Amino acid sequence: xxxxxxxxxxxxxxxxxxxxxxxxxxxxxxxxxxxxxxxxxxxxxxxxxxxxxxxxxxxxxxxxxxxxxxxxxxxxxxxxxxxxxxxxxxxxxxxxxxxxxxxxxxxxxxxxxxxxxxxxxxxxxxxxxxxxxxxxxxxxxxxxxxxxxxxxxxxxxxxxxxxxxxxxxxxxxxxxxxxxxxxxxxxxxxxxxxxxxxxxxxxxxxxxxxxxxxxxxxxxxxxxxxxxxxxxxxxxxxxxxxxxxxxxxxxxxxxxxxxxxxxxxxxxxxxxxxxxxxxxxxxxxxxxxxxxxxxxxxxxxxxxxxxxxxxxxxxxxxxxxxxxxxxxxxxxxxxxxxxxxxxxxxxxxxxxxxxxxxxxxxxxxxxxxxxxxxxxxxxxxxxxxxxxxxxxxxxxxxxxxxxxxxxxxxxxxxxxxxxxxxxxxxxx
Numbered sequence: 001x002x003x004x005x006x007x008x009x010x011x012x013x014x015x016x017x018x019x020x021x022x023x024x025x026x027x028x029x030x031x032x033x034x035x036x037x038x039x040x041x042x043x044x045x046x047x048x049x050x051x052x053x054x055x056x057x058x059x060x061x062x063x064x065x066x067x068x069x070x071x072x073x074x075x076x077x078x079x080x081x082x083x084x085x086x087x088x089x090x091x092x093x094x095x096x097x098x099x100x101x102x103x104x105x106x107x108x109x110x111x112x113x114x115x116x117x118x119x120x121x122x123x124x125x126x127x128x129x130x131x132x133x134x135x136x137x138x139x140x141x142x143x144x145x146x147x148x149x150x151x152x153x154x155x156x157x158x159x160x161x162x163x164x165x166x167x168x169x170x171x172x173x174x175x176x177x178x179x180x181x182x183x184x185x186x187x188x189x190x191x192x193x194x195x196x197x198x199x200x201x202x203x204x205x206x207x208x209x210x211x212x213x214x215x216x217x218x219x220x221x222x223x224x225x226x227x228x229x230x231x232x233x234x235x236x237x238x239x240x241x242x243x244x245x246x247x248x249x250x251x252x253x254x255x256x257x258x259x260x261x262x263x264x265x266x267x268x269x270x271x272x273x274x275x276x277x278x279x280x281x282x283x284x285x286x287x288x289x290x291x292x293x294x295x296x297x298x299x300x301x302x303x304x305x306x307x308x309x310x311x312x313x314x315x316x317x318x319x320x321x322x323x324x325x326x327x328x329x330x331x332x333x334x335x336x337x338x339x340x341x342x343x344x345x346x347x348x349x350x351x352x353x354x355x356x357x358x359x360x361x362x363x364x365x366x367x368x369x370x371x372x373x374x375x376x377x378x379x380x381x382x383x384x385x386x387x388x389x390x391x392x393x394x395x396x397x398x399x400x401x402x403x404x405x406x407x408x409x410x411x412x413x414x415x416x417x418x419x420x421x422x423x424x425x426x427x428x
Contacts, residue, residue, distance in 0.1 A: 046182075072137070223391050
């Protein structure tokens with residue numbers, strides 16, 4: 001220190017800087033994942049592939065992520081938090097580069113369309129297998145420097161990055177459909193973002209020693225139609241471990257069933273929307289992409305309104321959330337099936353998303369409240385599994401139904417949601 005010259009203050013304290021960097025990691029991966037999901041139907045149509053084949057791009061990535069996330073969470077103590085965050089980021093970068101190259105070769109005719117799309121699916125699987133390393137490491141590093149009473153608040157804030165990413169990703173992706181590389185553009189731009197984020201982590205992130213008392217909670221892959229936050233599941237997952245609770249436990253299984261039905265309906269509605277927009281509005285895939293992004297952003301904002309606005313303000317309880325959610329989502333899905341212009345599709349999809357915004361926290365909180373405090377962690381694991389695996393089968397099932405008859409996935413989702421309404425009325 002030079003005499004008479006004050007020591008400069010750090011812009012942010014180290015703990016706050018770590019939390020900001022890790023929030024940005026989660027935000028970036030969510031933006032990239034959902035941004036690529038939003039352009040996938042347009043890519044498939046440009047390559048003249050059958051819609052059910054495109055569904056594999058959704059389902060296999062979600063399956064790889066769901067299988068890999070618990071494995072990475074268990075290895076956190078051996079690998080270390082900072083190294084695992086970097087594994088996730090570099091997996092994201094490698095995935096985007098592979099996807100971009102495959103698409104460029106396929107769209108220019110240098111590679112057969114089917115071969116190019118298989119290579120694209122492989123690239124998405126790389127993200128599923130290695131990108132799943134970042135969330136549990138980021139969560140553990142954030143809470144390791146905080147008292148236990150502040151864990152839920154910090155983890156909820158970190159999880160909200162995924163929700164923001166589901167809004168920003170589909171909104172940004174159309175801007176990255178560039179003149180030279182076309183629909184492959186978003187993959188290259190997201191890869192550059194990942195390299196910049198990796199450099200920031202190497203230089204700025206301070207590593208934090210971790211032990212077994214710090215929770216590493218595996219998360220579901222950020223997806224179109226996903227929710228802004230898993231705060232209720234996070235709150236349960238950081239509770240002390242207790243005895244095992246089976247899926248068939250009579251206290252929790254009704255809530256789990258409601259979550260399975262609602263989750264599949266949400267996956268079907270969200271992942272088939274881009275196909276519907278292209279076909280209903282009669283636009284070429286590249287020109288339809290900005291409209292797809294706008295509608296998906298409206299839906300994500302509606303879900304955000306439910307979780308961050310309506311539920312806290314009205315202090316809704318789990319049963320009420322399921323009832324309001326199933327009713328609104330059923331009405332919205334039925335409306336999407338009948339909508340034939342941009343305004344109608346946007347409004348009805350937003351109504352459906354508003355309903356889904358009630359459903360996921362409703363069944364999550366209901367399952368948590370149904371069991372004892374010592375059993376919270378196990379139930380949180382069941383909830384996480386439900387949230388992840390509904391996006392494995394749901395997209396393929398929805399696109400198969402869409403291939404048979406375009407309104408079918410939305411009518412089927414509306415029917416399923418209407419059927420669980422009386423079931424939810426009997427819940428305590």
